[in-house]
Ligand SMILES: CC(=O)N[C@H]1[C@@H](OP(=O)(O)OP(=O)(O)OC[C@H]2O[C@@H](n3ccc(=O)[nH]c3=O)[C@H](O)[C@@H]2O)O[C@H](CO)[C@@H](O)[C@@H]1O[C@H](C)C(=O)N[C@@H](C)C(=O)N[C@H](CCC(=O)N[C@@H](CCC[C@@H](N)C(=O)O)C(=O)O)C(=O)O
């Protein structure tokens with residue numbers, strides 16, 4: 001986005017400071033003075049550890065073209081400042097105004113699991129026919145979504161925006177900033193149960209996405225999840241007039257479902273689905289859950305007029321964000337399943353299904369860390385995962401963290417032959433490099449806060465891996 005200081009002030013409801021040059025142009029928006037680009041607009045935010053306003057003068061001195069300045073932070077630095085009551089609210093208004101002006105169609109994606117994966121899939125399909133802009137990484141909250149919009153090229157035809165939450169009202173805000181033409185709800189899991197309290201409340205929070213849905217807009221939802229139907233039948237559900245719906249999932253009552261599953265192990269998945277007849281689709285990642293994500297992406301693509309050939313072309317060009325069941329092989333011949341980006345019971349079960357279904361010349365090993373933010377039933381959830389592991393298809397489980405100790409205990413009771421529980425990633429890694437052999441398959445999965453990829457890297461980098 002390139003705008004003058006005067007335009008920025010009008011778009012975000014601010015007032016240029018007396019010394020500002022109204023026709024000075026700024027290009028690009030950053031909220032971190034450590035990531036300035038020449039001529040950008042710096043938006044200082046007050047956070048838990050820092051206040052960006054402390055870096056305002058330096059940002060201008062280091063080449064920022066202008067900045068927003070919150071009035072209650074004292075006098076603005078000399079230069080192109082726009083005075084506002086609240087810099088975060090101003091950032092959100094700026095994004096909303098820019099989106100209205102550039103007017104792409106908007107696909108909003110939410111759900112407990114699969115937002116980023118589905119976003120990547122939707123983008124790959126639509127990019128075969130449209131100019132598409134998507135959320136980078138996981139920038140999906142009240143700061144990340146505005147920044148995503150403000151980094152959007154002016155000729156964007158479709159914006160694919162991830163909408164995340166960990167409390168009620170957060171998605172309602174995001175869907176007001178970026179009202180979707182199409183809203184997708186991937187599933188209702190257990191993520192952020194700590195804050196929401198129940199899966200019903202999680203469903204209510206996700207369905208806030210319909211509040212901003214444009215009249216006649218399309219809601220694409222997981223038809224296998226009864227809580228979504230329940231909330232949509234509640235008096236408080238605020239979907240728009242003439243809202244269209246498409247349901248996807250395993251159940252044949254859905255508008256789309258898998259009709260043939262040719263493969264979901266290895267590094268790819270191959271399937272057919274109702275809406276695309278006998279066309280075989282291939283995904284560059286394993287797991288039935290990713291076939292279900294793909295059905296959501298197919299529903300979006302079909303809404304925008306793509307045919308089977310374009311959808312096949314799109315999946316062939318799919319570029320996935322890392323650490324979502326990412327399959328690699330070490331020089332020593334060990335297959336690594338990197339699913340370490342995040343974890344909750346639903347995604348943990350899905351990942352173990354993938355491991356248990358993988359062809360392995362040697363052992364199948366699960367390296368599992370704590371699942372966080374699950375609330376009062378957290379120990380029960382960890383035990384359930386351990387109790388659900390199949391001793392016929394998993395040879396060893398190594399756990400990391402105080403909660404996963406309960407997973408380990410339940411896995412032992414279930415009969416998993418080799419189980420080790422650690423508090424310390426280093427010690428876990430020391431045993432793992434001694435354990436693995438060429439031909440083994442090793443899954444890594446834990447919540448983001450565990451940073452379990454640090455253990456995976458010890459195998460990936462190779463020299464420590466034991467050889468027969
Ligand atoms: C506010 C901010 O952007 N903070 C980022 C910053 O954190 P840091 O600890 O360094 O500092 P402060 O937050 O205290 O800093 C305040 C501001 O000061 C700026 N600043 C600091 C130092 C300096 O020298 N110069 C400065 O200008 C600073 O940039 C701040 O603006 O850096 C961290 C490391 O890079 C960032 O991680 C941190 O970002 C926060 C977490 C953030 O929200 N970033 C968004 C852009 C974003 O979208 N991040 C996503 C993760 C989003 C997420 O977790 N989504 C949830 C669902 C939504 C939950 C919702 N309730 C929520 O609050 O997020 C999900 O489950 O998916 C990402 O990083 O991937």
Ligand SMILES: Nc1ncnc2c1ncn2[C@@H]1O[C@H](COP(=O)(O)OP(=O)(O)OP(=O)(O)O)[C@@H](O)[C@H]1O
Pocket residue numbers: 111112113114115116117118138164186187191289290292293323324325339340341342343346347348350351
């Ligand atoms: N439909 C699904 N059902 C269960 N697990 C899934 C599904 N889709 C993805 N996952 C798993 O959930 C984890 C997160 O995937 P992804 O990043 O795509 O979801 P997300 O909703 O963006 O996550 P987060 O909210 O943690 O950012 C990964 O381990 C992935 O394998």
Ligand SMILES: C[C@@H](N)C(=O)N[C@H](C)C(=O)O
Pocket residue numbers: 166342371372373447448449450
């Ligand atoms: C920060 C929040 N979006 C998140 O991902 N929480 C998980 C559970 C974590 O931090 O590990």
